[in-house]
Amino acid sequence: MQIxxxxxxxxxxxxxxxxxxxxxxxxxxxxxxxxLQNLQIGVLCRPSSQENYTFTVxxxxxxxxxxxxxxxxxxxxxxxxxxxxxxGEDDVNSGGVELDVIGVIxxxxxxxxxxxxxxxxxxxxxxxxxxAPMVLH
Amino acid sequence: MDIIxxxxxxxxxxxxxxxxxKFLPEIxxxxxTLRGQPDEDAVLCTVSKTYAVKFVGTSxxxxxxxxxxxxxxxxxxxxxxxxxVASVIKVAPGCMELVEVAPKLDKLKLLLxxxxxxxxxxxxxxxxxxREKTRIGLYRWDDLVDRLQASDKELRMGLQSLSAIxxxxxxxxxxxxxxxxxxxMLLHNVxxxxxxxxxxxxxxxxxxxETDGFxxxxxxxxxxxxxxxxxxxVGLSTTWKLDERRxxxxxxxxxxxxxxxxxxxxxxxxMRRVPDxxxxxxxxxxxxxxxxxxxxDTWVYSFSVSSLPSTPAERFSVLFQERAKWEWKDLQPxxxxxxxxxxxxxxxxxxxxxxxxxxMDAEPIFSAR
Numbered sequence: 001m002q003i004x005x006x007x008x009x010x011x012x013x014x015x016x017x018x019x020x021x022x023x024x025x026x027x028x029x030x031x032x033x034x035x036l037q038n039l040q041i042g043v044l045c046r047p048s049s050q051e052n053y054t055f056t057v058x059x060x061x062x063x064x065x066x067x068x069x070x071x072x073x074x075x076x077x078x079x080x081x082x083x084x085x086x087x088g089e090d091d092v093n094s095g096g097v098e099l100d101v102i103g104v105i106x107x108x109x110x111x112x113x114x115x116x117x118x119x120x121x122x123x124x125x126x127x128x129x130x131x132a133p134m135v136l137h
Numbered sequence: 138m139d140i141i142x143x144x145x146x147x148x149x150x151x152x153x154x155x156x157x158x159k160f161l162p163e164i165x166x167x168x169x170t171l172r173g174q175p176d177e178d179a180v181l182c183t184v185s186k187t188y189a190v191k192f193v194g195t196s197x198x199x200x201x202x203x204x205x206x207x208x209x210x211x212x213x214x215x216x217x218x219x220x221x222v223a224s225v226i227k228v229a230p231g232c233m234e235l236v237e238v239a240p241k242l243d244k245l246k247l248l249l250x251x252x253x254x255x256x257x258x259x260x261x262x263x264x265x266x267x268r269e270k271t272r273i274g275l276y277r278w279d280d281l282v283d284r285l286q287a288s289d290k291e292l293r294m295g296l297q298s299l300s301a302i303x304x305x306x307x308x309x310x311x312x313x314x315x316x317x318x319x320x321x322m323l324l325h326n327v328x329x330x331x332x333x334x335x336x337x338x339x340x341x342x343x344x345x346x347e348t349d350g351f352x353x354x355x356x357x358x359x360x361x362x363x364x365x366x367x368x369x370x371v372g373l374s375t376t377w378k379l380d381e382r383r384x385x386x387x388x389x390x391x392x393x394x395x396x397x398x399x400x401x402x403x404x405x406x407x408m409r410r411v412p413d414x415x416x417x418x419x420x421x422x423x424x425x426x427x428x429x430x431x432x433x434d435t436w437v438y439s440f441s442v443s444s445l446p447s448t449p450a451e452r453f454s455v456l457f458q459e460r461a462k463w464e465w466k467d468l469q470p471x472x473x474x475x476x477x478x479x480x481x482x483x484x485x486x487x488x489x490x491x492x493x494x495x496x497m498d499a500e501p502i503f504s505a506r
Contacts (some may be wrong), residue, residue: 003171003282005181007164014161018202018223025198041200041225073232074164075201101164101170103203 005076007101017103020044022064022111026057044109053109059118064111071115075103152424160235172286180238187240188468194231201227221222237478240287242295243447246310249301253312259352276306294340298443301360311355317391319359319386323351324412327379334414337364351422363387385417386425393439398434400428424470427459442471449475454490457505464500 007014032039042057051066079098163169163183171190173179181188189372204225251274276284285292296483301310326345339360346356363384364377388410392403404419411417419426424442426486428435440459448451456463457473475485486492 001173003179004167004170005164005171006167010165014165015204017204019229020200020225022203023196024199067432072161074161075203104161108199116464 001096003099005099005101009101014104015099017105019073019105019108019110020055021108022055022062023130037043042122053111055109055111056118057115061118062111062115063113064109066107067110069105073105074101076100077102097119142428158451167380172282174284177286180241180286181235182286182288185288186235187286187291188235189238190238191234193233193234195229199229199231200225201229209337238286239449239476239478240291240295242285242287243292244285245281245287245292245295246299248274248306249299249310250274252309253315254304254309255312255315256318259315259355260350264370274308278303278308281308291431300358300362300474302355304354312360316362317353317387319346319351320387322346322351322360322361323363324384325351327412334412335378336367336379337379338374340379342377379412379415381415382421385411385415385421388439389422389426390439390441391435396431397436397438400437403437427467442474445471449477449485453505461504463503465503466500468503 009015017037028039030071045054045056046052047054053064053066055062055064059090076099079100081096082099160169160183168184170182171179172182179190181190202225202434205221205223266348270419279293281292282289285297296308299310301308303309323342323346326332327337330345337360339357343353343356346359347353351359360377363380364379365401366375368376389407392406406419425439426437427440428437445455452472453476456468472485477485480488488505489506491506492501492503494501
């Protein structure tokens with residue numbers, strides 16, 4: 001069995017993706033568990049021109065830095081191929097699978113310190129209906 | 138890029154694969170594939186190398202964020218500073234790491250041995266479609282790629298080491314009797330036609346073998362297996378010379394097919410078979426023949442490295458089953474072809490053998506761990 005790995009972006013055109021990495025788990029409040037799509041996780045800021053970042057999730061604030069990856073990470077997507085039906089033959093196995101490289105990741109924003117609890121809740125950046133506070137575990 | 142549509146959530150099943158920068162050009166040029174049967178661990182193959190794919194998990198939360206230059210219209214508050222929204226499409230549970238490994242080619246010999254090309258086949262002129270379908274053990278290049286976990290280059294080298302030949306689109310190995318017959322015919326003709334063993338004319342040799350009943354492509358294959366090219370004649374026929382070692386080894390193996398024999402008897406038979414102008418010496422047979430002392434006599438028998446497994450653990454297991462203790466000079470020919478990326482030959486010995494040295498000046502002995 002063979003699965004081809006290819007990149008349809010063309011040489012040098014592979015879009016650069018990003019990774020935000022933190023220790024632990026981000027969870028939605030129970031009432032929002034079924035409506036994760038478009039739910040705001042938090043706010044990522046770079047306060048100065050240096051590579052320091054803050055990530056605010058609910059009432060927690062994390063600080064982190066941008067790190068270059070020693071080995072770049074490729075993002076692959078599975079594509080199911082559809083074989084053309086052959087005349088008179090019962091094509092039970094309709095095609096195979098291909099892996100498409102859709103992005104390259106060379107850096108990540110890594111948060112590895114304990115989150116700081118903000119004393120007062122941050123001002124919601126958007127209206128109530130579009131967001132829900134999230135809790136960092 | 139449709140998959141990054143935030144409306145559809147975590148769609149498309151994006152996976153993260155950790156790769157070295159050097160893979161990128163290969164992938165961009167469509168030269169990378171995953172290979173394996175459904176019940177095997179997948180390997181990733183470039184044109185020339187094979188890599189094991191290992192999943193490395195993480196307990197961290199890794200948010201995968203595709204690029205976007207859209208300012209989202211989710212923020213429909215007028216007082217809002219236009220914030221850029223980056224959509225997280227997936228929390229990656231980990232990464233796939235690639236580790237170079239030796240290709241898995243033992244299966245190749247197994248597959249091609251299912252239906253070796255023999256005399257009965259070569260004389261059979263009638264190959265009806267029906268007969269072709271009922272034959273098992275016939276594999277085309279694509280069939281082999283489908284079943285084996287090796288890169289194209291490694292697969293080709295594997296086929297070459299088996300002296301396989303492509304006949305009618307199928308890769309075949311010639312059965313022993315057939316190989317033996319054609320070589321003997323070649324050697325016979327060398328004497329008959331008074332050819333120089335160091336200057337064989339391809340057209341002439343192939344022509345004679347054809348009249349002796351061997352198909353042209355197989356005659357040419359015989360030259361490739363048992364001879365070395367001397368001259369790539371431009372427009373003229375290529376010149377070949379007999380490969381002394383290959384032929385002497387083949388003849389030795391033929392003799393030892395009868396079984397173990399005393400070394401003196403073997404040497405006598407061997408010397409008689411070797412063509413004029415060739416010199417056979419016992420050290421040509423390292424990795425092919427083993428000596429055994431029984432009382433006052435030394436006996437020899439066939440034990441070819443080419444019949445042993447290619448994975449280190451199994452290779453050493455078979456070697457120590459054959460003989461509990463080995464001296465390095467006897468062991469070396471049976472392990473020097475083992476290739477494990479990242480492991481030196483000393484490392485291999487350390488990993489799979491126990492080394493003892495009775496006294497300072499004695500030869501070190503290797504045995505099973």
